[in-house]
Amino acid sequence: MARARWRPRAVPVWLLVASVVLASAAARVPMLDARLGSDEGGFLMVAGQWDPGSSLYGDYWVDRPPLIIGLFQLADAFGGGAVALRLLGLACVVLSVGLAAVLGRVVAPRRRYAPVLTAVVAAVFLASPLFGAFEVDGELLALPFVLAGLVAVLRAAAGTGRRSVGWWLCAGAAAAAAAAVKQSMVEVVVAAGAVVLVELGRRHVGRAAAAVAALAVGAAAVTGLLLAWAVAEGTSLRGLYDAVVTFRFDASAVISASASAATEQRATAIAISFALSGAAVVLLVAAVPVLGRRRPSYDVVAAAVTAAVVGWELAAVAAGGSYWHHYLLGTVAGLVLATAFAVQHYPRRGRLLAAALGYAALVTAVTLAAVVPTASSATSTTEAAAYLRAHAAPGDTGVVAFGEPVLLREAGLDSPYPNLWSLTARVRDPDLRQFTRVLRGPRRPTWVVVAGESLATWGIDAARAEPVLARHYRLVHVDGAWHVYHEVPSG
Numbered sequence: 001m002a003r004a005r006w007r008p009r010a011v012p013v014w015l016l017v018a019s020v021v022l023a024s025a026a027a028r029v030p031m032l033d034a035r036l037g038s039d040e041g042g043f044l045m046v047a048g049q050w051d052p053g054s055s056l057y058g059d060y061w062v063d064r065p066p067l068i069i070g071l072f073q074l075a076d077a078f079g080g081g082a083v084a085l086r087l088l089g090l091a092c093v094v095l096s097v098g099l100a101a102v103l104g105r106v107v108a109p110r111r112r113y114a115p116v117l118t119a120v121v122a123a124v125f126l127a128s129p130l131f132g133a134f135e136v137d138g139e140l141l142a143l144p145f146v147l148a149g150l151v152a153v154l155r156a157a158a159g160t161g162r163r164s165v166g167w168w169l170c171a172g173a174a175a176a177a178a179a180a181v182k183q184s185m186v187e188v189v190v191a192a193g194a195v196v197l198v199e200l201g202r203r204h205v206g207r208a209a210a211a212v213a214a215l216a217v218g219a220a221a222v223t224g225l226l227l228a229w230a231v232a233e234g235t236s237l238r239g240l241y242d243a244v245v246t247f248r249f250d251a252s253a254v255i256s257a258s259a260s261a262a263t264e265q266r267a268t269a270i271a272i273s274f275a276l277s278g279a280a281v282v283l284l285v286a287a288v289p290v291l292g293r294r295r296p297s298y299d300v301v302a303a304a305v306t307a308a309v310v311g312w313e314l315a316a317v318a319a320g321g322s323y324w325h326h327y328l329l330g331t332v333a334g335l336v337l338a339t340a341f342a343v344q345h346y347p348r349r350g351r352l353l354a355a356a357l358g359y360a361a362l363v364t365a366v367t368l369a370a371v372v373p374t375a376s377s378a379t380s381t382t383e384a385a386a387y388l389r390a391h392a393a394p395g396d397t398g399v400v401a402f403g404e405p406v407l408l409r410e411a412g413l414d415s416p417y418p419n420l421w422s423l424t425a426r427v428r429d430p431d432l433r434q435f436t437r438v439l440r441g442p443r444r445p446t447w448v449v450v451a452g453e454s455l456a457t458w459g460i461d462a463a464r465a466e467p468v469l470a471r472h473y474r475l476v477h478v479d480g481a482w483h484v485y486h487e488v489p490s491g
Contacts, residue, residue, distance in 0.1 A: 016116045017101045024097045024123035025090055027368065028134065032086045034375035035382060037135045041406025042420045044080055047072035052234030055418040056243055063247040063424060064138065065240065066230040067180035071141050089136035092144055097122045099147035100336045106154045107302050107337065108344035117343055117353065118336045121282065122147075124360045125332050129367040130273040132325030134375075138182030139329035145181065146333045149174030149188030150309070156211065157195045157301045164207075165214045168192075172218025180226050183244050184316045187309045187333050189215075194308040198301050250427050255321045258426070258459040266323035274317075274328055278360025282335055283310070285352045286342035299345065306341045310334035322423065380480025385410035387477050387484060388447055398447035399438065401455050402426070407482075416443045426459035436465045439472055448473055448485040 036044070046060045047069050053059040057069055075085040097119050104118030126133050126140075133140070149171050156167030175188035192215050199208040227237060255263060274280055313334040320327045342349050381404055388398065388411035398413035403422030408415055417438045419425040429435055432455065438444060448469060455462035455469065473485035 013112060013115055016113070017098070017119050020101075020116065020119040020123050021094055021097045024093050024126060027123075027127040028086065028090045028093060030372045031134045031375055032083050032090075034082065034086070034134065035377075035379070036082050036085070036406050036409065037137075038404050038406045038421075039137050040082075040085055040135060041409035043069065043072040044076055044085065045405055045409045045415075045420065048076045048080060049414070050233055050235075056235055056239045058234065059418060060415070060420055061243070061418040061424060061428070062421065063243045063251070065180045065183055065244050066226055066233075066235060067177060068138050068141060068182065070229075071181065075136075085136050086134075089134070089140055092136075092140055093123075093126045095144040096126060096147055096332070099144060099151065100332075103147055103151050103154075103336055104340045104343070106151055107306075107340035111343045111347065114340055114343045117357070118340050120357055120361075121336050121339050122332055124357060124364050125277065125279060125335060126329070127368065128277050128360075128364040129371045130277040130325065130363070131279075131328040131332075133329060134371075135326045137326045137329075139185065139326050142178045142181035142185040143329065143332060145174045145178035146185055146187050147336070149178060150191055150305070150333060150337065153188060153191045153195060154302065154305065156214075157198075157305075165210060168211050168214030169218040172215040172220075173222045174218075175215070176219040176222035176226070180223070182330075183248070184320075185330060187312060190308050190312045191305045194304040195301055198304050247424075247427060251423055252319075252321055254423075254427050254430070254459050260458040263321075263323060270317070270323050270325055270328060273325060274331070276363060277328075278356060278363055279328070279331060279335060281356045281359060282353070283338055285349060285356045286335075286338040302341055302344070306334070306337040309337055380482055381407050382410065384449060384477070384479040384482040384484060387479065388413060388449070391476075391486075392447065396446035397443075398449065399435075399445045400449045400451075401435070402451065402457065402460070404451070407449060411447075413445075413447065416441075416445055422457075426457075430459055431461045431463075432465040436468050439465065439468045444472065444487065446487050450483045450485065451481050453483060 042062070043064075046057050046062055049058045049060070050069055050073065051058050055061045062069075071088065072085070075088045078084040078087075100122035101115035101119040104115040107118075108114035125131050126143075152167045152171035152174060156164045156171060159167055171188055171192060175186065175192070178185045178188060192211065196208045196211055199205075199211065227240070230240060231237065310331075313331045316330055317327045339353060342353060385407045388407075392398075392411065392413060396413060397416050398408050398411060399415050399417045400407050400420075402419075402425045405415075405420035408420070417435060419429055419434075425432075425435070439448070450469075451457070455465050469485065472488055474488055475483055476486045477484040
């Protein structure tokens with residue numbers, strides 16, 4: 001009697017996905033105590049004092065919706081330092097990788113290992129230093145809401161009756177939450193719009209109307225709760241509109257009219273990073289085909305959603321203005337969708353996708369090996385903060401001209417000037433009228449830290465403020481570009 005050939009059992013998909021999730025979490029552990037980035041330190045400053053005050057968020061102003069400040073409040077409540085914040089980021093990554101696997105199953109139900117591939121896509125790029133992945137910022141914190149919303153949109157499009165309405169309600173809630181973290185993260189709305197257009201193209205007006213209504217109800221419910229909470233914390237609705245909507249147009253005008261060559265250099269740098277990271281290769285391999293071929297209705301919906309989301313994300317990065325590397329995290333959902341769609345409809349591309357992901361994983365590993373050892377190294381910013389921390393007395397305050405609020409956060413100093421970020425100063429106080437009033441006023445800062453030898457920089461007219469700085473302050477320390485001034489005692 002012939003022996004039956006032994007065949008190894010297939011590894012359960014859930015076990016492979018769990019392994020990818022654990023690997024994505026492990027990749028972030030060495031960076032838990034890395035020095036805080038500028039936005040991280042600034043948002044922690046804002047979150048730690050958000051109560052009714054003199055500006056939008058307490059005594060500070062920032063062009064962000066309220067949920068991101070709330071998430072930083074959560075980190076502040078658990079210690080407020082780098083480790084607490086990075087643990088929050090780690091939790092968002094774990095959720096995102098898990099949701100990427102779910103999205104892979106929804107888009108590619110006929111491909112057993114699609115959830116593993118989509119989880120790997122999320123894990124690789126959420127660990128890539130070329131994507132600014134270790135900075136806990138709006139893109140990272142909004143991503144779980146975006147991925148959950150995309151799952152809900154595709155479930156709603158495939159469903160009928162009450163089940164479909166329920167998924168649309170969930171999609172609306174996720175869309176509102178994502179935009180309340182980062183206002184440009186509206187992929188769920190874009191995906192929903194693509195589905196509605198497909199339904200209208202099929203003359204399913206009733207389904208399209210029901211989708212729009214349920215999406216709007218879910219979004220309105222979450223938005224209403226968030227606005228009520230923000231008002232209770234002391235933030236005005238008009239102020240929020242100015243910060244989230246009006247400011248972005250004003251900032252774009254200022255950047256296009258006055259930005260230095262550094263802005264263009266950063267734009268070039270993130271384009272190169274997107275290419276070198278392997279993300280561009282993954283997109284090319286998983287490119288969405290022309291929609292003209294006749295396919296089952298669900299496939300058309302998935303293709304439309306994928307194309308719309310990828311297009312929006314690339315446009316949002318290009319229109320970002322300041323071009324920081326963490327902008328690229330806003331493309332992860334599109335990369336996941338594109339991968340899932342290619343796996344479902346073009347299984348022969350599987351090997352090419354695996355090779356592209358292998359390259360991306362190798363690049364991530366190499367860049368991690370280079371970045372991790374230097375993540376806690378001293379910089380001129382940390383040295384200037386250390387000088388202030390060593391010489392400041394209880395009750396001292398400080399101002400940074402301009403940007404790098406993390407310097408004040410690390411020095412333990414509050415700021416009497418509400419514009420902690422350089423762009424907000426350039427847009428809201430370009431001639432430094434408010435800054436000058438602060439330097440002249442009874443609550444003027446004890447310390448002023450200037451990036452360079454002068455207050456003048458692109459978009460800033462320092463003619464009014466320079467004499468006041470010279471009259472009331474003296475230079476006491478220089479660290480790299482940072483010039484530290486101390487208040488001259490009156491009389």
